[in-house]
Amino acid sequence: MSLVLVATAGEETDRDAIREALALLGQGHSYVFLAVYQAMPSGAMGAAGAMVPAPTLTRQVWDDADKAGQTAGHRQLQETVDALGLTGEIRVEEGDPAERICAMATEDHVNLIVVGDHHHSMLSRLLRGSTSDDVAHHAPCPVLLARQRNL
Numbered sequence: 001m002s003l004v005l006v007a008t009a010g011e012e013t014d015r016d017a018i019r020e021a022l023a024l025l026g027q028g029h030s031y032v033f034l035a036v037y038q039a040m041p042s043g044a045m046g047a048a049g050a051m052v053p054a055p056t057l058t059r060q061v062w063d064d065a066d067k068a069g070q071t072a073g074h075r076q077l078q079e080t081v082d083a084l085g086l087t088g089e090i091r092v093e094e095g096d097p098a099e100r101i102c103a104m105a106t107e108d109h110v111n112l113i114v115v116g117d118h119h120h121s122m123l124s125r126l127l128r129g130s131t132s133d134d135v136a137h138h139a140p141c142p143v144l145l146a147r148q149r150n151l
Contacts, residue, residue, distance in 0.1 A: 002111035006088075007034045007101045007135070008080065014116035014146075015080045021114050021146035022084055029112075031088030033081055034104060035073035036097040069094065098134030106140045117145040 004025065008014040022031075073092035081088060093100050105113055117132040136143045 005110040017146035036100045037069040097131045113143045
């Protein structure tokens with residue numbers, strides 16, 4: 001039995017793509033479902049998109065945002081797992097998504113990573129990068145890039 005790491009941002013397109021990928025893999029595997037959220041950068045967005053220096057934010061605000069990210073990520077993953085009729089461990093972590101996915105795959109000796117791949121424009125990929133591209137190039141195991149079918 002192999003260990004499959006399913007990484008998602010929790011978006012509906014991720015769920016649809018991953019649902020299709022897991023239907024191909026079937027039930028003969030152990031699954032770990034992972035959502036990675038990024039903490040706010042050193043400055044946070046204020047009114048009209050202006051950056052507010054981090055020191056003006058209280059520790060409680062940071063802790064509340066962290067807890068909200070974990071709770072939302074866990075809830076979205078649980079809904080996805082339930083909808084797929086699968087069982088597995090659910091993890092929610094903070095950090096750079098590609099880095100955390102690859103690190104977890106290494107630490108847990110994962111046999112396959114399944115990650116949603118979005119249809120970003122070439123300009124968007126150049127400016128922001130792509131989690132799925134980063135994972136595909138740096139993962140310690142095979143990666144299945146799951147795309148939603150164009151119907």
